[in-house]
Amino acid sequence: METEARDIAEVPAVEIINASAVHLMSAAAVQCGLAEDVPADLDEARKLINALAGLVTAAAPEIGDHHARPLRDGLRSLQLAFREASPIPDEIGKGPGREVHRFGYLATTRR
Numbered sequence: 168m169e170t171e172a173r174d175i176a177e178v179p180a181v182e183i184i185n186a187s188a189v190h191l192m193s194a195a196a197v198q199c200g201l202a203e204d205v206p207a208d209l210d211e212a213r214k215l216i217n218a219l220a221g222l223v224t225a226a227a228p229e230i231g232d233h234h235a236r237p238l239r240d241g242l243r244s245l246q247l248a249f250r251e252a253s254p255i256p257d258e259i260g261k262g263p264g265r266e267v268h269r270f271g272y273l274a275t276t277r278r
Contacts, residue, residue, distance in 0.1 A: 181230045184222065185238070191219040192241045199248040207252050213263040216245050220264030 175183075195215035200207030219242055227235035242264060249263055250256050257263075 181234050184226045184230055185234065188219060188222055188226075188238050188241070191215050191222065192245060195219060195245045196248065199245065199252050201248060209249065209253055212245075212249055212252075216242070216249060216263035219245070 195212050196202065197205055198208045198212035198215060219238075223235065223238045223242055227239075246262050246264055
């Protein structure tokens with residue numbers, strides 16, 4: 168346990184944030200039906216996309232535009248995939264991750 172704590176302490180925060188975002192993106196892509204032979208589960212996809220939007224919104228000021236831009240691009244791609252997979256699309260601007268990402272709910276909690 169001590170070795171694991173030391174190992175994780177050596178990893179920069181930006182790498183942990185990016186790895187977390189990639190896991191969320193991968194899971195959301197699968198839940199949007201982008202994986203072969205896996206049916207879409209849009210309820211689960213919505214949760215994952217909302218979580219990703221919250222992470223991106225909260226982390227962007229800390230990690231800088233250079234690291235945040237690809238995360239935002241991935242988020243937008245997932246939002247589009249969700250919209251295309253949905254039999255009844257959400258209103259424009261109301262899809263998963265839009266409220267958090269647009270208004271920065273989590274970013275406003277910083278001091």
